[in-house]
Amino acid sequence: MMEQYRQIKSRYPDSILFFRLGDFYEMFYEDAEVVSRELDLVLTTRGGKEAAPMCGVPYHAADSYLARLIAKGYKVAICEQMEDPSLAKGLVRREVIRVVTPGTIIDEKALPARGNNYLAAVVEGGGSFGLAWADASTGEFQYALCQGLEELLDELVRLMPAEYLLPPELAADASFCRRLQLYTRGVITSWPAAACPDDACRELSLHFGEDNWRRVELPPGAALATAMVLSFLKATQQNSLAHLDIPAPASVTGRMVIDQATRRNLELVACSREQKREGSLLWVLDKTVTAMGARTLRRWLDQPLVQVEAIKARQEGVGELVDGFILRQELRDALQSVRDLERLAGRVAYGTAGGRDLQALRKSLAVVPEILALLAGARAGLLLDLREQLDPLTGLVDLLGRAIVDDPPLSIHEGGIIKPGYNSEVDDLRRAAEHGREWIAALEAEERERTGIKSLKVGYNRVFGYYIEVTRPNLPQVPDDYERKQTLANAERFVTRRLQELERQVLGAEERLVRLEYELFQALREEVLQVLPRIQRTARALGVLDALLSLATVAVDNNYTCPLVDTGPVIQIEQGRHPVVEMVETHGSFVPNDTYLDQEQRVHIITGPNMAGKSTYIRQVALIVLMAQIGSFVPARRARIGVVDRIFTRVGAADDLFAGQSTFMVEMQEVANILRHATRRSLVILDEVGRGTSTADGLSIARAVTEYLHDVVGARTLFATHYHELVTLAGRLAGVKNYCVAVREEGEDITFLRTIVPGSTDKSYGIHVARLAGLPPEVLRRARELLEHGPGDESRALFKPAKKVPVTGTEKQVLKELASFPLMASTPLEAMEQIFRWQRQLQEQGPEIVKIGRG
Secondary structure, rough: HHHHHHHHHHHHOOOOEEEEEOOOEEEEEEHHHHHHHHHHOOOEEEEOOOOOOEEEEEEEHHHHHHHHHHHHOOOOOEEEEEEOOOOOOOOOOOOEEEEOOOOOOOOHOOOOOOOOOEEEEEEOOEEEEEEEEEEOOOEEEEEEEEOOHHHHHHHHHOOOOOOEEOOOOOOOOOHHHHHHHOOOEEEEEEEOOOOOHHHHHHHHHHHHHHHHOOOOOOOOOHHHHHHHHHHHHHHHHHHOOOOOOEEEEOOOOOOOOOHHHHHHHHOOOOEEEEEOOOOOOHHHHOOOOOOHHHHHHHHHHOOOOOHHHHHHHHHHHHHHHHHHHHHHHHHHHHEEEEEEHHHHHHHHHHHHHHHHHHHHHHHHHHHHHHHHHHHHOOOOOOHHHHHHHHOHHHHHHHHHHHHOOOOOOOOOOOOOEEEOOOHHHHHHHHHHHHHHHHHHHHHHHHHHHHHHOOEEEEEOOOEEEEEEEEHHHHHHHHHOOOOOEEEEOOEEEEEEEHHHHHHHHHHHHHHHHHHHHHHHHHHHHHHHOOHHHHHHHHHHHHHHHHHHHHOOOOOOOOOOOOOOOEEOOEEEEEOOOOHHHHHHOOOOOOOOOOEEEEEOOEEEEEEEEOOOOHHHHHHHHHHHHHHHHOOOOOOOOEEEEEEOOOOOHHHHOOOOOOOOEOOHHHHHHHHHHHHHHHHOOOOEEOOOOOOOOOOHHHHHHHHHHHHHHHHOOOOEEEEEEEEEEHHHHHHOOOOEEEEEEEEEOOOOOEEEEEEEEOOOOOOOOOOHHHHHHHOOOOHHHHHHHHHHHHHOOOOOOOOOOOOOOOOHHHHHHHHHHHHHHHHHHHHHHHHHHHHHHHHHHHHHHHHEEEEHHHH
């Protein structure tokens, strides 16, 4: 067996080998040491002189262990027993049935439940990059040709692949790999590309069929990348890949391209600081109830539409669901029963679907007739199209309902999966297996009666099987039809034809039953495989329906309105709100604002203090535009959106130490990208430009950028800035208008009204904000002096050294308890009681401590 292990392992040297031994997957040698360390498993040994380190995991619980290894970047080769050990002659035949890598995961526990898991291939040539990607679990397969590295990175940030396939020469390019993994964390795998695009196309044609492939026209680089993905999947999965889509081009004409900076700054799918979903736009919009719907909605958010008719088609679908309260609720209730049909179809294609998978597939498809009935009166064109795509597959649903038990076992190799009444032979074998002991007991009673031997008994052992045992004194009474089987000291054992027949029925029934159930299940899986394209089409239609329902639900719950979308230059928003911020603000406290942009007033210079709401305002405009272009309703009283081809943002200050770039360099690169690619139809959001260098340099750059956007690009632009000098541009450039955030001053106190009004301000109120942030009074006092007299004021010493106050043991104990106090898990009363106890402890130390604490 160990020789067999070594031979198989030699073919998969870069993978951990899960070697099936009975009910366990075992690892040996270096694999065992790695897995023991990474998964905290006990390491044992096996063998004599050449003891092999080993560890194992139960096969029925292997998915969770597998997921943890893949998450750590390992590859795992699954080696299965290919024959029944009880029937095998000699060593059980074993083969690797698939290799699991980060980009080829199909196990449900290891996959992101509401997102895609992409395997991507990249090929460089002639300054462009061929890119192809597939989700092995759902069958999605697409390609694109990217002009330059920045365009490639924009696509990869959108896709966030789990694994990259790179030709050996590109995989050896450390600089390229570093850029590739800068904003994505995919594992890089070296994989050979075809010798030429023609060879790649031939390989693709062989797999997808010449008739299907004749309609596909791939650029050479994209053909190479697409063939790499296919060859890797075939090499690692070793299955039919019947669920894999014919590669489709990722359309760039019908969608908005969002660069990585904009995606990050607007926090579309994750908050930039913690990379958590909560607090993102997706967090607000995603009320889907199915995994297909969640993936569909994220794709819409990643790729907003730019064609008005397509946008309006989604709007009409959302609008009908918004207006139809009962329809909306009944559809959502129906979809609650739908499992991840795309991934269920994928497991069928891979041959890994079990009884529970087919039962889940049946229950999901059984909902389709109800959904069709609910959509019977639909008027929106998109809803009618979805109705046409939904296939109830009633024949398959009926077959699976008759064939598979309602609660199938986890394994398909141990029987108990076929429903009674589906197959007569299964029923007979099951009766034989269940009633075998009763038959044997009845035979024993009959033989005692027939022979008159009261001590006669029927026994069993693994060597001889079933036997009739008669003690020596009773041997003269043994009938002629008894055949001697074994002689013992005090008894002899016999068999009869009837006993042998029962033995065959009893002992063989269980084995034959398990084998027959497995064969019948495989036939059922093949039936599903034949209609896989219909299942996938239905799954994707359900995903679109669920995404529309999600947008409708959010629109109703959050009081959104349907925007007018056209090809004109106007962006007009009345009483617009930030979709995320208003969700976390105290109810009713968010202050809405108006916006009007067109070519006559295409650049807004927005001034005002920090914390007053400038950043929130300009982001909300960008998010409202983006929401409108995915077909969503928007948080506003009324909105008219002239479609934008791209949204650009330059927000905040962040360096990129990994890439060796300073804050200012990152800022200038983002600005350069905007100036190169923005058009008159773009929306540009600038939140400070030029703040990472000296005031003179920064102001000069900010002004030059504003003039270029106005004169050359003509893009609709919102520019929030502390450079008050820029407001003079409104008098020189016809398309520049000044706006500011309204502030109410009452002595030293200020109130941010968070309302954007026409005009400008020459104050930043920085010291006021510093006071709100809690800077020491001495620092604030000195800042006011320097502001009044100038930064060169040397009229007095800055600060006196702080007087050191000794800390008592009681104080240390109170501070320690304070630091560890579970504030968020305590009620207000519990917190007050604890504070009272601390005060009492400090009072016991003397009034001076209390005085210091109160001060």
